[in-house]
Amino acid sequence: MGRHSKRAGALSILFMGLGQLYNRQIIKGCILAVAEALYIIMLLPYTLSCIKGLVTLGDTPQRMVNGKIIQGDHSIFMMVYGIIAIIVLFLFVVLYIINVRDAFKVGKNRDEKKKVNSYKDSLRNLSEKGFVYLLLTPAGVFTLFLTVVPLAFGVMIAFTNYSSPNHLPPRSLVDWVGFQNFINLFQIPSLGKTFAGIARWTLIWAFLSTFTTFFVGLVFAVIINANKIVLKKFWRSIFILPWAVPGFISILIMRNMFNGQFGPINKYLTSIGIGAVPWLAEPFWAQTTCILVNLWLGFPYYMAMMSGVLTGIPRDLYEAASIEGANARQQFFQITLPMVLFATAPLVINGFAYNFNNFTLIYLLTNGNPANNQYFYAGHTDILLSWLYKLTLEQNQYHMAAVVSIIIFVFITIISAFNYMRTRSFKEEDMVQ
Amino acid sequence: MSFSKVRRIIVRFFIYVLLVCTAVTSIYPILWIMMSSFNPGTALYSTTLIPERFTLVHYRELFLEKDFGLWYINTLKIAFFTMILALVLVIFTAYALSQFRFRGRRMSLMAMLILQAFPGFMTMIAIYLLLLQMGLLDTHLGLILVYAGGAIPGGSWLVKGYFDGIPRSLPEAAKIDGASNATIFTKVMMPMSFPILTFVALSNFIAPWMDYILARLVLRSADKKTLAIGLYEMVSGRMNTEFTMFAAGAVMVAVPITILFIFLQRFMIQGLAEGASKM
Incomplete structure (x- = not known):
């Protein structure tokens, strides 16, 4: 290692831009030095106080003095600012590292007696290599503020006592409680029971709703694509309708159709003598209704998808099979089903993840009801996500909601990562830098 | 008639049934729901499939x-601007990820795949607080930003896949001829990826018509309401006394969206089939 590279590197560690100045890249060095100076003067004190706030979450509660309210610290805002401050600090550190590497590299070039880039050269270099980062910046900013910060915030909330009635800013402070919420979820009987019950139903729901739509979709795709069925296009257009109507409208329509007292379905059932069914009022029936409505909404999607796959299966496979003496059933189980399953497996796993979080259907159809008085603010048809919604927006139990959402997060991440890792499109993706 | 022939006829009969x-x-x-909207009464109870007399009064009442x-x-406004913003963001991102090789690319792709699996409102407390801090709560702009941000991961992944399918020799040839990145994009990539861009645009246009939860979270005041909130409120009460009005509203929302969707699903099946064939 040469003299210049070491010195330039060390100098730029000392202060941004010094190494560049040493390498006689005056303008670049000045810009970097000014950037660091600006950060230290303008942002660093604020950053530090925000990070301190994140650690303490405030120490002055709101209080009354002579009948007037004196604002105290707002723990939750302090937390959000703290996260943003850490991100800004992180970006600064990245810039710092780039600066050191740059000084070191240019120094090395000097050791090897290569030409040192002029300011113009560096600028051209930057615009060529930096263009792609410029393209990604808007999406990056959006993702940062709408996904990364909220996720970090959500994770942190799980380790606090942010909840109604005693820890709700601005009236009172929020404190860190470590893993207490996670322990409570499994140790406090009412919470543990609710979580276990809802998690069980969520899994059953996700499995059954995916399985039924997939299976019925497959049956109709096979029927419509069979040679001897007439009016193929007609049947397909009709069956696609439930998928085409906006979901929230169909769900609201269904909510009314299945209405126990006034809905048309019960009116018909009564008139033919079967009697009213408590579609939305009793736990078992409410759960069944959810699955039925989802079947109505969801089977056209799989039908359309599998029609595409079916027409793509080479004809000669079937011809070869019938020459070998395979009957229709064998052809279905040996050729059609494996081909369809292979092609749609990623979609099915996605479908499972989607239904696992199908808040819209549950919330608009049953609102989680019928209520279960043994549950902690939840009903018989509540899935984890709708329970989360109730805990947050209706009950202000943010800390428990955050714990539940971390559990959902981990579960969904595992499913989707597993799903995409095994798709060839990802494996084949050339990852050459 | 032979036994097998009878059996075949019976099977076919049941299939048609x-x-x-x-x-x-x-x-x-x-x-x-269409018939309900023409019913003269107001409540779910008095609604019949064939109305006693047809009336358009509920459409006027709306x-x-x-x-x-x-x-x-x-x-309409939210949907339009969401579409534009999401399209721009998605195109930038997909173009960068498809046409360039750079440090952090693999990580960005992985992050997008995982992020697209999350429903937007899992992070809603924080989004609520951030919008509140930025003064965007109860504004349409805030909702548009949330929608467009949510569209980035899934949409970019889709469009990137499409861009990948365009032979690399085309943009490279243009580059050798001295075309700038902007020219390459507008003259080469854009015309070739028109179907997928239409798909992304329309699906982002449709999404705000369907969404209830984020709209409910962000929009508070009555004059900012979207259709989904308005329609839900008509039937969420116990007595359903505004049921026929809801029916009329549902028809007026469903008709244009359904037509758009039927137009769209061709692209969707094609795109997913192409995606599936690559897996």
């Missing part, structure tokens, strides 16, 4: 008693 039953089930709720027109304009 099944098809007809399913067709009726598929159409019935849609037909029912505009006179409710701010249906305002909700429609709000939703």
